[in-house]
Amino acid sequence: MAKVDWPAADKRTLIGKRIDRIDGPLKATGAAKYSYDINRPGMLWARAVTSPYAHAEVTSIDTRAAEALPGVKGVWRDTEKEVRYAGEIVAAVAAETEEIAQEAATRIRVQYKPLPHQVVDDDPKFFDAAKDKLNKREEGNVDDAFAKADKVVEGEYGIPVIAHCCLESHGQVTEMRDGELHVWPSTQNVSRYSDQLGGAVGVDQNKIHVECQYMGGGFGSKFNSDKWGTIGALLSKQTGRPVKLLLERDIELMTAGNRPSAYARIKVGAQKDGTLTAVEADIWGTGGNGGYNPPPVPYVFKVPNTRLTAKGIRTNRGGQRAWRAPSHPQGCFLTMSALADTAAALKMDELEFFLKNVSLTDRAEVYTEELKIAADLIDYKRKAHPRGDPTPGPVKRGLGMSIHTWGGMGHPSECDVTISPDGSVEARLGSQDLGTGTRTVIDIVVAETLGLPLHAVKVQIGKSDYPASGGSGGSTTVGGVSASSRLAATAALNALFETIASKLDTAADNLEAVRGEIRQSDKPENKMSWKEACALLGVNAITKRGSNNPGESQKMHLMDGGVGGAQIADVSVDIETGIVTINEMVAAQDCGLVIDLKTAESQVYGALIMGITYALFEEAVYDVKTGRMLNADMEFYRLAGIKDVGNLKVHMMTGKGYDERGVVGLGEPPVISPGAAIANAVANALGVRVPQLPLTPDRVIAVLQKGGNLA
Amino acid sequence: MKSFEYAAPKTLKEAAALLSDKWGETEILAGGTDLVTSLKQHITEPKRVVSLRNISEIKGIEIEKKDVRIGAMTTLAELAEDKNIKEHFPSLVTAAIGVGSPQLMSVGTVGGDLCQRPRCWYYRNGFGLFAKHEGASLVREGENRYHAIFSNDGSALFVNPSSFGPALIALGATIAVSGPKGKTRKVPAEKFFQTPKTESDRETSLKPNEILTSIFIPIKGLRNATYEVRHRHGLDWPYVTASVAFQIKAGTASDARVVLGHVAPVPWHSAGASKGLNGAKVDAASAAKCGEAAAQGAKPLSKNGYKVQLVKAAVKRAVLAAAA
Structure with missing residues (x-):
């Protein structure tokens, strides 16, 4: 029986080695498709209009001139009356081409009543004690400790506001098809991307399909569907057409975190x-x-x-x-x-x-x-x-x-591993690869577990239709997906052992999968190839679910x-x-x-x-x-x-x-x-x-x- | 960007005829590294864009009598690799390479560099050339770390962004301009740049329907160098630039010109520093003194006092590099 613990150092064939990312060539050649590269039949281009005022009341949004422009198919107006920062999105337009959308966006007339604003962050006098609580924490006897210290050193230091500036900006392509919403967002959170979107656009979450195969950085700024996700989906509903809405760099830097x-x-x-x-x-x-x-x-x-x-x-x-x-x-x-x-x-x-x-x-x-x-x-x-x-x-x-x-510590993650009768292997989980190598890590874990080379395993991630996996934030992904894919692959392997043990005249407990073979641990010459073993499955593929429960996996030293x-x-x-x-x-x-x-x-x-x-x-x-x-x-x-x-x-x-x-x-x-x-x-x-x-x-x-x- | 008519004539005469005599109605497209962004950001909304791409007579670098002639449509990369430029005007090579981005160097042109609009972030954010807001200058009271420390008494507080302007002035270059009837006039490089008096003025002495065609630089054996104070290595603007040119005869300098970039609304010819260098033995002490002289008269705004120190360092280093 295969054990779920990580193999000892001398038994590892892939884990811990210096391995190229499996999607590197796709990225280097441009074959990898990012959200911006997704083009759907009949797709419209959307452009957002933002507030030039840091604080204002929106008194009217007139889209008539934009709508009169040939090629304009849909408009969106915010119902929120107060803009709280310059760069906040107040309206959007969808059109047949990017150029028409750009032109139409300039024709949307928004009337503002400017309100007082405050953008200074480096002067404590702007702290509003009436509105906000002073945060205080104290431990020990501070005054006494300073009085007794041999040396007391004082200084002032500062670190400013910065942005995420992901090389791929935020946004998505949305498409309503047969009453179901398909979204290709740039997201760190494939499985839970639709949590806010469903309610905002009136589509049940079980009718929202999210896909993000490749993404160009998130750094914590891409967990939710966000305002632009809602706008894109609403424009798709309104027009019946797929809509591409990706933020331009200036808007991204002002509004996206x-x-x-x-x-x-x-x-x-x-x-x-x-x-x-x-x-x-x-x-x-x-x-x-x-x-x-x-x-x-x-x-x-x-x-x-x-x-x-x-x-x-x-x-x-x-x-x-x-x-x-x-x-x-x-x-x-x-x-x-x-x-x-x-x-x-x-x-x-x-x-x-x-x-x-x-x-x-x-x-x-x-x-x-x-x-x-x-x-x-x-x-x-x-x-x-x-x-x-x-x-x-x-x-x-x-x-x-x-x-x-x-x-x-790794997040909760579910993974399905399927071993097919032809010997092919697939791992499916609703995780995402932010560019960090998640896809490669899953491949390594499953291949190592099954004693197979990397190319023998097909890793399927990036879709919300796959078993749910956590959002990629807080360094939780590698622990989460390593544990769930190890658990799933081990369970699938043990099921295979059960099937073939009698053919090798031994118990499933005595089997191990090494270098493309299944063999008896204490009598390695009693073996068969991986393909021969899988053929014994007949018409029944094995699919096993690995569920990472962080507490349990930590106890098992799968992750920490x-x-x-x-x-x-x-x-x-x-x-x-x-x-x-x-x-x-x-x-x-x-x-x-x-x-x-x-x-x-x-x-x-x-x-x-x-x-x-x-x-x-x-x-x-x-x-x-x-x-x-x-x-x-x-x-x-x-x-x-x-x-x-x-x-x-x-x-x-x-x-x-x-x-x-x-x-x-x-x-x-x-x-x-x-x-x-x-x-x-x-x-x-x-x-x-x-x-x-x-x-x-x-x-x-x-x-x-x-x-x-x-x- | 707003839709516009596009023309790509084959001769200067045709091109000039397509240009309006009012600024803003038409724009000239050279490499496009500045203009295209300005169009996209609605900084300018011309009715027609006239490309100089097909006008072969204003490309390339050659020696004409005692001058090196640079066609306005010569790219930065071509300039940086040209053997005559390398031999005679290392200060231009440094300025070209300083641009840092192979993409910009491959499409950006020498003429475009001289005519590019200010990078002032108020201007680029749509507040206008003088960034006036409720009667006051946003720059003077706001974020002016990259703005002018010289000639900043008036409305124009931006700095001229040209990479080649300072070197060309230091080298005594002349700029040839073609007018609406195909007539050519020549302007000394120093007179080519000007501080706009109104929002709709431009930063050069070009008329709206004139085209910069060539730059003539006399070969006089001047020692010359540019020093740019840069932080980021790729695709960025220098904080301060100094370009110098001078003769050295019997160990002492003459015909000296010290010109600063990124410190004033025009490339800033420092007469005091130039004069001070003449007759001096060029060494670390006189170079430092020249830097001090160049910084004389600077009037920093609220957040750009550091540039005064940068002027001293840049001039000192440019003088020593030229003499080396």
Whole structure:
């Protein structure tokens, strides 16, 4: 009988190896179809009209001129009277061609009565104490701890609102056919995409079919069908035609999700030997026009005496959405910046200081090992210097570090594995591949379980008609689908064993599937090929369901939650121009049992690039007076390119102490530390802290001029 | 974009005849890297777009007497790879490569670079060239980190985005322009750029029905270089650019010109810095002094004070690079 536990290291043929993603060639050649590539017969193109006002009452929407344009087939008007941010969608039009839709959108006349707006997020005076609650948390005896501390270090730090800027923008194609709604959205949540859509458009959820085979990034911003999903479906109902509505870049940046900002005054108390004793943080920031979840400060380090107050400032900006590791990059940046400044004030080496305090974390051993590996990878001993690079000349070099944590326990997931009499195998589950390698991971797990090569298994995901699997958020996918597909494949294999055991004159318990054969474990020469075995099924295929119950799977060590990671950045700062350059970044990351080493490493590389981008370039710039986002484009909403990221090194923690935990998610953790590590490296290079991300020349020069360090 | 008539004539005369004498009624299409975006964003809504694509006489680079002549429709990539340009005008090569995007370099043209409209984000968001709102300048009170630090007393606070403007002025180039009757006039590069006085003016001295045809750069053996302060390596704008050109005779500089980009509504010829460099031995000290001189008179807005420091650094580095 095949066991459900993960195979021991010496028995693994695929798991943990460096395997190319199975859909790589399809993506590289353009054969993979994304939502934007879906073209249905008779399809219309839709365009949205957005509010230019940050806050206004819509007094009328006149679509007559648009409807009079030949080729226009449908219009949608919002019934909501109040617009709360510039860029909010108020109307839409569907037409025969994209060009007609564009032209028609400009003919929709919307009358607004402007209302007062507020977009400033970095000044705590805009906190409205009458409307919003002050968030407070206190543990231990903070005042006493500060009074007794050998050193108290204070600083101000800030990390702005950024957007997700998924390279594939949000949107979908919708089609009503025989009373059923078919949707091809770009979504992180195939199985539950229709939860909000059904009610909004008056179609039963059992008549909504969702399909997303490939997607170009979500990062937490694509869980729901959203306003544009509703508009597309309603336009399809209205016109009886398929409708394509994908957001243009400017609308996407304004309306499809913000990562909340966080600014803070932080006070840290420590003993002479570096031991942390107290942290106090006053935090403010915005989650847009909704509420505000304060970031965790202190982060990772469980300092005994802490006091936190947080003020959420409501702004007339688009609403917040989960952004890869919600709240963690902010909490990490604020905490690790303050801790590095504390180390500097104590004249302690930053690495020594972090190692000194890892005992305050939940996984001291992991962090210690990771910090040492990261230090070796970046040649820390040779490169490290106290704050302020003493080298003459305008270019100063520095190192900085950070550690982070995340849960990443797999989500509930159902998977069906079918073994057909011809020996072919299929796995079906309503999961999705965000570009992370989920399809490949499922293939690896099923193929490994059945002793087959990767190509023998057909992985079917991306449809809501398949068994339900969780949304891909919070690093929950790899654990969830690995467990459900392992359970399903094991159950199917055992059913096959039952069928053929008598033919091999042994019990099903004694059989194993290895390298395309089924054989008796203790007498390997008693065997038959996979094909021969499956032929014995006659006309009855085997289909078994694997249901991942997270609690049970954790007990069985199929999956687990909770990881640590450490990163170190090596940067150069040109003190005459304020330009920060990344020389090298290293990441040591734990994620339990690695299914595919290559796609796991890719996740970390991608996270480092995304992290470098928010450390150096990204911020949503708003004009205070008009309330408009000024850089809703990819010209001034800057993303890092290949030449901007320096040399990246990734070390996955594997083997004893990691593998036996089972699979843990990896999407979020490595994106948490880069901002902190890079900012600390800049402080180490310059000898002075640049307190706010992104680390642009204006901010660097301003600090140097204040500190008088400008060459 | 709004629908428009498209014409792609074969001669300059035909092209000029298709152009209106009023700005905005017609637009000239060269590489399209700026115009197409402006059309899509309804920054401009012309009735007719006149493409210069089929006019062969304004393409290519050649030596004419003592000048290098660059046809306006020469692409950035062609310019960056041309052997005469490489030999005589490294400051132009640096400016072209600085654009950073192979796509833009392959279709963007030299003439288009000189005529492109400001990148000011208020302008691009539909607030107009001067970004006036309720009688006041949105730029002056708002997000002006990328705006002008020189010549910013008037309504125009944007910066000229041209990559080649500063280098061409430093090199003493002349710009040839063809008028409605096929007549050609020549303008010194410095006079080609101007600060618009009204919302409907443009940033060059071209008339609405004139076409930039060629650029003539004298071969005078000037040492020349461009230094751009850039952050992102691909497809981005410099914060500040400095282009310099000068002779070195018996170890000292003469005929010096120091021109800045991205600091004023026009490429900014720094007369003080140019004068200061003449007669000086070119070394680190005089280069730094030249940078200080170039920054003289800067009047930063609320959020662009850092650019003054960038001017000092860029000029110093350009001078040293030219002398090297």
